[in-house]
Amino acid sequence: MTTFEGRAHGGDGVLRVEVAEGRITGVTRHAAADPSLPVLAPGLVDAQVNGYAGLDVNADDVSADTIAALTQRLAAAGVTTWVPTVITGSQERILHALDAVRQARAADERVHAAIPCAHVEGPFISPDDGARGVHDVEWIRPIDADEVARWQQAGPVGVVTVSPHLDGSAEQVRRIVRAGVTVSIGHTSADHAHIAAAVDAGATLATHLGNGIQPMLPRHPNPIWSLLADDRVTAGLIADGHHLPDETLVSMIRAKGDDGAYLVSDLTAIGGLTPGRHTTPVGGVVVLGEDLRLGHEETGLLAGAAATLTDGVRHLARVPAVGLARALRMASRVPARVTPGTRPGLGTLEVGAPADLLLLRPDDLAVDQVVVGGTPVPT
Incomplete structure (x- = not known):
């Protein structure tokens, strides 16, 4: 003992x-x-990690060794459970990344314990500027439950992020949920009716709410209000000081209550590297600032994050309306509850x-x- x-x-x-x-x-x-x-x-639980310290879940050469090394490096930063996040791309690239996760979990019980599932963020998202973020519009396509079934054969898919902006989206969401995959709404320009229909069909999460959305929105309705208002939806939030202003974070946390929001990092392979220009396999050339803001060189739009979940906890803990205890709960207990495949008590x-x-x-x-x-x- x-x-x-x-x-x-x-x-x-x-x-x-x-x-x-x-x-x-x-x-x-x-x-x-x-x-x-x-x-x-408790050790932190990050439900959205694209990479870290030069290692990228979405790289063409991602392997089981990549996933194992990421597990070690994230643990050293305080994140003891994480969800590899595969973003928009060809079906072949998505299948390859999921297979790497599967192999890593099978080869090492410690990696298996640290990774409850994988998250596929896209390609079923909005093609609109702003809403798609830096996802490659070439590979964006309508929601397809049959494609998700093929992903499940390759690796441990637990969460899929979709935009239900097209008619018929709700039925695809229903089929994905019936297959045992959690559906999250994000990178969306969907109207209220389509969002409500997707939630009625079983969608239960919102992917980094307030980000992955058009920069200009109608006052009301808009997807942020729709997802904030629905108590059936638990919202992921990025608290790195760049993706959401503190007053927005506070308002969203108050709207969702103690168990209705959780922190994610949206961490990319650029996290942990030196500030400056970097080239990524998804998004192209990005610029990392001294303040850990990661932006696309051409558009200036945020291109994922360079701050760890531990950095996010540290930032939110210093916001008087939130504090350390709540920040830690949002980075451990709540994501453990909503992430498929987590161990009891995590x-x-x-x-x-x-x-x-x-x-x-x-x-x-x-x-x-x-x-x-x-x-x-x-x-």
Whole structure:
């Protein structure tokens, strides 16, 4: 048995967590609080990762080794569970990426534990400028449940992002959900009626709400209001300080309530690299700023993110209307609940839960220690 101790992230006092054989076996709380102790929290769960530190899920040469290396590098940054995200492309490229995820999970039980499923973001999205983001319009196509079934044969597809802007979309959504895949609405220019029909058909998530949408919208109705208003939809939000202004984040979190919104990074392979110009397999030339803003060189539009989910927690924790406890919940418990294939208890510090822990320095909330399956990992 091993014991880890830190300040409680959701209240006063000190938590002592006992772990054995990869699971939490005991949790006790003490009234006394040592301000020098790190903050103790569950390992973070990132439901949308395209790449990191030069490794890209969407690269032509992505392999099982790529996925395994990403798992290690993300864990060192505090993200102990992640969802590889494959974006718009040819069916062949999507199948290749999904097969790499499948092979990586089959080859290493640690990778299998860290990756509950894969997320395919597109190609069933809006072709409109702004709404499609930097997704290649050449490969955008209508929602096709039969294609999703082919993806399922290649790898562990758990989530598919779609735009239900075309007539007949709801029936395709219904078929995808019946096949056991969670449907998320995003990169969309759909009107309220089409969005409502997709939710009635079983769509339950919103992909990085407020992003992947036209820059100019009618005051009302628009997709943001439609997805915020529906309590059946849990919304992913990017809290890197660039994708959404703080006042927008606060408003969306208040609208969705404690369990209706979760944080994602939308992290790309440019994250962790030096600022400057970089070329990506999806999106072309992008520019990474010192402030970690990642934008397309020609359009200036955001081209994914370069900040980790841990960076997002740190940013949101300093927003007075949110705070650290809520930010951590939105990056652990809530995404663990809505992501298919996650292990029981993931995202909590409860007896029986996976012993994936994160300790943050009290002064700047930087990563102090990461524990995966009860074993500390290099950071």
